Amino acid sequence: MSEIIAVLDFGSQYTQVIARRLRECNVYSRVYRYDTGAGELRSDGVTGIILSGGPSSVFAENAPVPDRGIFDLGVPVLGICYGLQLMAHILGGTVGKSVQREYGRGTLTVGSRSELFSGIPRSLRVWNSHGDKLIKLPANFHAVARTENSDFAAIEDEEGRCYGLQFHPEVFHTEYGTDILRNFLFRICRCRGDWTMAGYIDMAVQRIRERVGERRVILGLSGGVDSSVAAALLHRAIGDQLTCVFVDNGLLRKNEVEAVEKLFGENFHMNLVVAREADLFLDRLKGITDPEKKRKVIGNTFIEVFEAEVEKIGEVDFLAQGTIYPDIIESVPIGGNPAALIKSHHNVGGLPERMKLQIIEPLNQLFKDEVRKLGEELGLPRSVVWRQPFPGPGLAVRVIGELTPHNLQIVREADAILIEEMKGADYYYKVWQSFAVFLPVQTVGVMGDERTYDYVVALRIVESIDAMTADWAHLPHAFLQKVSSRIINEVEGVNRVVLDISSKPPSTIEWE
Ligand code: XMP
Numbered sequence: 001m002s003e004i005i006a007v008l009d010f011g012s013q014y015t016q017v018i019a020r021r022l023r024e025c026n027v028y029s030r031v032y033r034y035d036t037g038a039g040e041l042r043s044d045g046v047t048g049i050i051l052s053g054g055p056s057s058v059f060a061e062n063a064p065v066p067d068r069g070i071f072d073l074g075v076p077v078l079g080i081c082y083g084l085q086l087m088a089h090i091l092g093g094t095v096g097k098s099v100q101r102e103y104g105r106g107t108l109t110v111g112s113r114s115e116l117f118s119g120i121p122r123s124l125r126v127w128n129s130h131g132d133k134l135i136k137l138p139a140n141f142h143a144v145a146r147t148e149n150s151d152f153a154a155i156e157d158e159e160g161r162c163y164g165l166q167f168h169p170e171v172f173h174t175e176y177g178t179d180i181l182r183n184f185l186f187r188i189c190r191c192r193g194d195w196t197m198a199g200y201i202d203m204a205v206q207r208i209r210e211r212v213g214e215r216r217v218i219l220g221l222s223g224g225v226d227s228s229v230a231a232a233l234l235h236r237a238i239g240d241q242l243t244c245v246f247v248d249n250g251l252l253r254k255n256e257v258e259a260v261e262k263l264f265g266e267n268f269h270m271n272l273v274v275a276r277e278a279d280l281f282l283d284r285l286k287g288i289t290d291p292e293k294k295r296k297v298i299g300n301t302f303i304e305v306f307e308a309e310v311e312k313i314g315e316v317d318f319l320a321q322g323t324i325y326p327d328i329i330e331s332v333p334i335g336g337n338p339a340a341l342i343k344s345h346h347n348v349g350g351l352p353e354r355m356k357l358q359i360i361e362p363l364n365q366l367f368k369d370e371v372r373k374l375g376e377e378l379g380l381p382r383s384v385v386w387r388q389p390f391p392g393p394g395l396a397v398r399v400i401g402e403l404t405p406h407n408l409q410i411v412r413e414a415d416a417i418l419i420e421e422m423k424g425a426d427y428y429y430k431v432w433q434s435f436a437v438f439l440p441v442q443t444v445g446v447m448g449d450e451r452t453y454d455y456v457v458a459l460r461i462v463e464s465i466d467a468m469t470a471d472w473a474h475l476p477h478a479f480l481q482k483v484s485s486r487i488i489n490e491v492e493g494v495n496r497v498v499l500d501i502s503s504k505p506p507s508t509i510e511w512e
Contacts, residue, residue, distance in 0.1 A: 005029040006046040010054030018170045026193040038069030048076045048189035051083025058089045076161040076188045084164030094136035106147040114144040115187045124175040126167035208237035219320035221246045226322030229375040243271040250278025251394030254416040291512035298393045319357040397512040401440040411438040413491045414457045432464035445495030454495035470504040
């Protein structure tokens with residue numbers, strides 16, 4: 001890796017967005033903790049540094065500050081919002097406490113020539129969100145642009161290679177924001193912009209080989225995007241030293257086990273172990289109706305099965321996980337412990353500590369769309385790379401109430417029909433999730449001359465960006481009608497199909 005821009009994270013909600021924007025310009029960028037030492041940044045060979053925004057005030061008691069040494073590294077530094085104030089404060093300027101935060105749009109007027117604004121109109125709409133305000137510049141700095149509220153909306157010390165923006169160039173609402181960042185990258189940091197996914201694969205493969213050497217790695221394959229891409233990347237790097245363990249918990253979708261065996265075992269020729277433990281899982285789940293209890297039982301049984309499989313494999317040194325960038329990087333809890341938070345469901349229940357394995361996370365620098373791009377580059381099919389999210393506890397949380405082989409069979413068959421139709425009508429990849437839910441409710445129906453007393457299946461089809469909020473997808477009635485009649489005709493035990501038209505919030509995407 002020859003070119004890297006460090007984004008020091010002072011807790012802004014936009015920190016990751018900055019890193020993404022830079023990568024979109026084909027320059028590799030990484031988020032670092034705000035207090036990362038200058039020595040570490042030098043040894044990583046950073047080409048430039050960006051100080052992110054943040055919720056703090058430079059006057060706050062626990063205000064996060066960077067290592068002063070970053071200003072002596074000789075690489076350009078760009079402070080954004082709180083980053084600008086920090087930079088000015090540290091370098092001898094004066095920041096004034098503001099009673100009111102400035103939020104939202106403003107008009108920026110560029111007053112003097114600056115590399116940062118090269119090729120950009122003199123007047124543009126920008127997005128602000130800050131409290132304090134710079135009132136006196138540090139020595140050697142001059143103002144480049146102002147807004148209605150600030151004479152120092154953009155400042156610089158060209159000689160010292162320090163730049164500051166009071167607004168957020170990384171957000172969509174700032175006009176020419178990406179161009180400003182591009183100017184920083186290409187005119188000021190003199191980046192080449194040659195970061196590509198193919199280049200990333202070469203680098204990642206080399207790193208994995210160096211770290212693993214001759215030793216062995218196991219990976220719990222779930223069939224989801226992240227673990228599948230991690231498996232393909234590791235396999236590219238270390239081939240047979242990787243063993244993938246796929247647990248068939250009996251809660252998977254129709255033909256899922258076969259598809260995984262075919263793709264990873266036959267096509268990729270990976271060492272693949274399939275632990276067929278459906279009976280064990282179903283046995284443990286007997287009589288359980290509480291959703292959280294189901295999750296616990298499934299999680300614990302998974303660990304048990306996985307450990308037993310690893311035991312059989314013998315000497316293993318590393319546990320690989322498909323953790324991706326947004327899983328590790330969360331806003332730094334300023335004032336408290338600044339350790340990055342790790343979302344719990346991505347850790348397989350403390351497995352690595354128990355098994356004394358080292359963790360290897362080959363995707364932990366990538367955003368979701370980059371993981372997909374990587375997967376495509378590594379030859380994974382669209383059906384894997386663009387697969388809809390599927391919960392870890394699988395169909396168990398889509399059978400309301402007790403899980404029985406009969407109820408599971410119904411939801412699995414109904415789900416398969418829905419997926420087939422969604423794919424056939426080209427809706428599958430356009431929505432966030434689409435699935436069937438088994439309801440333990442019997443209703444009256446008539447089929448032929450007979451009265452039936454069968455179960456209900458609900459269809460849940462939602463659109464979403466990040467699963468935090470979701471809305472039900474408004475698909476054509478003719479399509480819904482076809483799915484409904486196919487399910488009722490083809491799935492034994494179902495005589496009624498209903499459509500879930502609730503949004504999240506207040507409902508959730510899954511029913512349990
Ligand atoms: P909810 O139902 O909370 O779901 O709106 C949000 C997203 O998370 C998925 N989900 C899970 N994923 N284990 C997982 O790995 C779980 O226990 C789980 N519960 C929900 C859900 O499918 C949706 O994408």
